[in-house]
Amino acid sequence: MIATPLSIIVPVLNEETQIVAALTALQPLRGLHCELIVVDGGSRDRTIALAEPLADRVVLSPPGRAAQMNAGARQAHGTIFWFLHADSRLPPEATTLISAALSDPGQLWGRFDVRLSGRHPLLRVVETLMNVRSRLTGIATGDQGMFVRREVFEAVGGYPPIALMEDIALSRLLKQRRRPVCLSQPLITSSRRWERDGVMRTILLMWRLRLAYFFGADPDRLARIYYGGGTASKG
Numbered sequence: 440m441i442a443t444p445l446s447i448i449v450p451v452l453n454e455e456t457q458i459v460a461a462l463t464a465l466q467p468l469r470g471l472h473c474e475l476i477v478v479d480g481g482s483r484d485r486t487i488a489l490a491e492p493l494a495d496r497v498v499l500s501p502p503g504r505a506a507q508m509n510a511g512a513r514q515a516h517g518t519i520f521w522f523l524h525a526d527s528r529l530p531p532e533a534t535t536l537i538s539a540a541l542s543d544p545g546q547l548w549g550r551f552d553v554r555l556s557g558r559h560p561l562l563r564v565v566e567t568l569m570n571v572r573s574r575l576t577g578i579a580t581g582d583q584g585m586f587v588r589r590e591v592f593e594a595v596g597g598y599p600p601i602a603l604m605e606d607i608a609l610s611r612l613l614k615q616r617r618r619p620v621c622l623s624q625p626l627i628t629s630s631r632r633w634e635r636d637g638v639m640r641t642i643l644l645m646w647r648l649r650l651a652y653f654f655g656a657d658p659d660r661l662a663r664i665y666y667g668g669g670t671a672s673k674g
Contacts, residue, residue: 478508478511
């Protein structure tokens with residue numbers, strides 16, 4: 440049993456097809472001193488109605504993952520925040536792993552390895568490179584289920600209010616205080632975008648966006664590219 444109260448914060452947008460399965464999988468954790476907060480960024484489908492019976496709170500927020508996760512953190516009671524995407528599936532004993540990772544007061548934040556759900560051989564290469572790069576750089580992505588002590592999250596100002604790359608921006612702030620704990624147990628995250636848009640095409644797009652961000656490109660412009668000209672928000 441996790442010793443420190445933990446707030447699980449899940450940003451969503453138009454996720455009616457998978458929200459029940461996602462939140463049902465998290466129900467056992469609500470009895471382990473965890474609270475489950477769903478933050479909706481303006482869904483136009485039944486996401487909110489489906490989520491309400493399965494969450495401790497459903498919070499309404501402007502669209503955009505940074506805005507949504509910050510809104511969820513403001514409503515959270517836990518001393519540890521764990522930010523999960525709606526399409527993530529957890530390893531066994533995930534909350535115990537987080538508790539152990541932060542049992543040392545000097546450890547401030549961390550993340551899990553990631554595994555993509557699809558079977559395409561290139562996805563194994565992608566996930567391996569993501570995990571190795573994260574270990575080398577101390578930078579985490581949202582797909583890796585970032586967790587952080589509440590006081591540290593608040594001290595750095597939460598997620599920077601940008602439309603894309605908010606996870607990288609937060610990682611940079613947190614890394615200035617301490618490198619992350621990198622847990623080898625993987626979160627399984629949906630490869631739906633990779634499979635829909637093509638694995639190689641998505642790899643090249645993500646490299647292009649990250650390189651552009653590294654050299655100072657406007658996150659709003661990058662979000663328009665990433666989301667194909669639509670809203671710069673995704674749950």
